[in-house]
Amino acid sequence: MSENVNQAEKQEMVHLTINNIPIEVPKGTKIMQAAREIGIDIPHLCYHEDQRIKAHCRLCSVEVTGRRRLLAACSTEVWEGMEVHTDTPIVRDTQVAILQLMLANHHKDCLSCPRNQNCDLQRLCSRFNIMESHLPSVVKEEPRIVTNPAIVRDPSKCIRCGRCIRACKDVQGIAALTYAHRSSDITVTTAYDKPMERTDCVLCGQCSLVCPTGAIVEKDDTDAVLDALQDPKKHVIVQVAPSVRVALGDAFGMEPGEIVTGQMVTALKLLGFDKVFDTNFGADLTIMEEASEFLHRLEHGGTFPMITSCSPGWVNFLEKNFGDFTAHLSSAKSPMSMFGAIAKTYYPEKAGIPVEDIVTVSIMPCTAKKFEAARPEMGREGRQDVDIVLTTRELIKLIKYVGLTFQNLPESDFDSPLGYGTGAGAIFGASGGVMEAALRTVYEKYTGKTLERLDFQSVRGFEGIKEAEVDLGSRKAKVAIAHTLKNARILMEQVQRNESPYDFIEIMACPGGCIGGGGQPIGTTNAIRKKRMAALYEIDRNLPIRKSHENPDIITLYKEFLGEPLSEKAHELLHTHYHKVEKEYTF
């Protein structure tokens, strides 16, 4: 009943004018949204459609008849009869003055900035024809902070909009970043100014995704890849995560969620990679091991709920916050790391190439993967399994570097033998996908029956925590899926209280899973995440093989090299363990 009333209220319409154009919008609409309806983009920096409104930057100040002062268009609800003006002299003066004030406290060395030509501040300055600041520079000389393998902070480029703070606190529930000090000394920083990796930060990179400037960016490893590609002695192979192929097109003006697998493979070949492989293959391998591990725990007893460990941001989170519960994590490595291990053992044997000549590159939607690849346990004999991790954003940079007109590239296929992935591997990129892929295999292996309907609809979608019950015949398995660490914490607190009703939990650190990862193209929003998610399920639907254990290359790999899931060799190469990380501070 009350819901109906609320809906009725939502339908109530308000009439106003914006720049003398009459418009009707639902009650509760903000001026900024109302203006968009009629094609007026009110400039803004701190506003982000997925975040709660801050009204900090004041760039969206507009004039409303009858009000002496300007009102922030991002935070002000429209009212009946309101007359908004977005183009008066005082509004323009204010917008330009605010940009000038920001520029005076900003390094304007755009050429040296990773966000050059992809920067909201730069774009707005261009829009308002601001070529230089009229004000003296007040920017403080602060060095770039480059202490970890994933995230680089450049405080001199920070405009203190607070978007990173909101992403870290409201989305992830971590609050590794916050404001410190006040007035013009205000900074965005970590607890005690410690390097991010020594705080509660898990290197998920969601901050870098929402930063409007170059103040927080991924660590750029494109040069290392170009060096390897230009070294004739090196055999450089690349693996690409499932979610990259539905995000990459964004940067080249394609529709969000467009599937660009074929063009992507061509681009990588044109970049000069010797082999272009698919992380989906690694995902199928992960399912083989993880599903077997789950069945093993069911049959022989083990720690429940078992929790997936594919998302390195999530693993970092557990190690830092629930370090006594690492036994719940699946010991199966992530698809990237499994792929890396195979690429440095089986592949050299098979291809007849000395392992020391092989350079493995992975293209990931994720900044934390850079950290995962650098973990000492992810390698052998002093050699890392994955040598270089690039984010989707860095791949975009490389494609632009070699001057490819991406949208016009012909399509080509992944190379073999590590280039074939099933539909189960593809959906790893969406929150719920790992669970669904695992259930397809768990069901068939446990029951010995063929799964009739492959789509587990209840584990799909964008809700923060999803749950499902799967009938395995002799018993039922209760599963849960969470994305974002805020939701992960809820499930872990249940585990901590020994009240978790689940057998199996999938957790992805980023909103929507990898399709919303911290290394995805700038401009990623929840609306875009949903389109990418749908695209992955479309890829799955259209593939002839949709179960990991039916992947022929995986079957061959076990036959030729690994034996069977959970074998000694599989354990040595494909499994790992995690450990508690002591906190350096508590609040």
Added chain:
Amino acid sequence: MERISFLTSNFGKYDTSSIGSYMKIGGFSALRKAVTMEPLSISDLIASVKVKGRGGAEYDMGRKLSQARAVKGERKVVICNADEGETTTFKDRELIKNDPFNLIEAIIIAGFVVGATDGYIYMRAEYSCFRPLLLNAIRQAKSYGFLGENILGKGFDFNIHLYSGAGAYVCGEGTALIRSIEGKAGRPRMKPPFIKQSGVFSRPTCLCNVESLSIVPHLLLDEEQVYARCGRGDSIGTKLISVAGNVNKPGVFEIPFGTTVREIIYELAGGVQKDRHIRLIQFGGASGKVADESILDTPYTYEDLRAAGVMVGSGGILVIDERTSVLDFLRMNQEFFSEESCGQCTPCREGNLHIKLILDKMAEGKATAEDIRLMHKIARVMSMSSLCGLGETAQNSLLSAMKVFPGTFAVGGAEA
């Protein structure tokens, strides 16, 4: 000139550490009367004598209370804003120090009018010396049944909590104050949501200044309508003002509205030291506007001061004599805001800094006409587009000085 003691009528009449002593002079009879009345008739009474918010915002106090009553919601809160942070303003301190029980009684009455369950006193860090005094008053009021459950048998439950700030000017701003009580950094947030709907701990909150609240018990007992007969025009009653600066007798005075600025400075505050000339007068604290000597014969009322280009604001009056230049005064004021801005919003954070730099440049004699134009523009943008009242009013002194003392800003021209 006429002297009146209405708001200050209890000063010195009782032992501020003893509720018994307060009750002997009629203490808590206003509360006893209030609980027999319709809450809205109390807010109507306050509205009828046009009490405006005495903290500086000048919002109609009676309307504020009746609106707070009308807000739907559980466990409403009344906050007494005792974060008197405006420079040259120290009148609330006198009310806390000399009449703490009246303040407690006032907060309880406000709680009754609003239908609140909790009251908070948010007191500035610098007034922590008064903590024992107020804590004692709260404790005694509770032991006499004026606080707690079922107050005076009327089924009214109400408690008062005392909270000391950590010491930031901006915490006088309502939303920053609320965040500070909640244990967060005292920085303002955008409105909406408005405090009256979602204030401290997301509860409907009615926030009033010490002086605005302190008037209430006196008004309830003012059967002869002494208060209503004071004042001039729409400015009814009396006002507590504090006079500071280069005067012989700085201090706090209760005046009927309509007293002239000259009477305030020369009769109450003892005139300017050594009969020097007045350079400027700032009204309403650091965020207030300035005037020159021509304002002396203006009656101190909301309307007259506004017509003369200044405001009552917090009730502070700063008198600066000829020894200080307008520029030096503005630089001092600017130094203050450059430190006290919270730093969240761009206009205030960056604008204050740049204005400070330009004023410094002026002091070095290096400012160009372009600098002055730019400074005016930044000041205007700040006042038009800042997130909160601090940024909106930080440049009041500068912008008003540019009008009143154009010579100061004439490049290469005479110093005012």
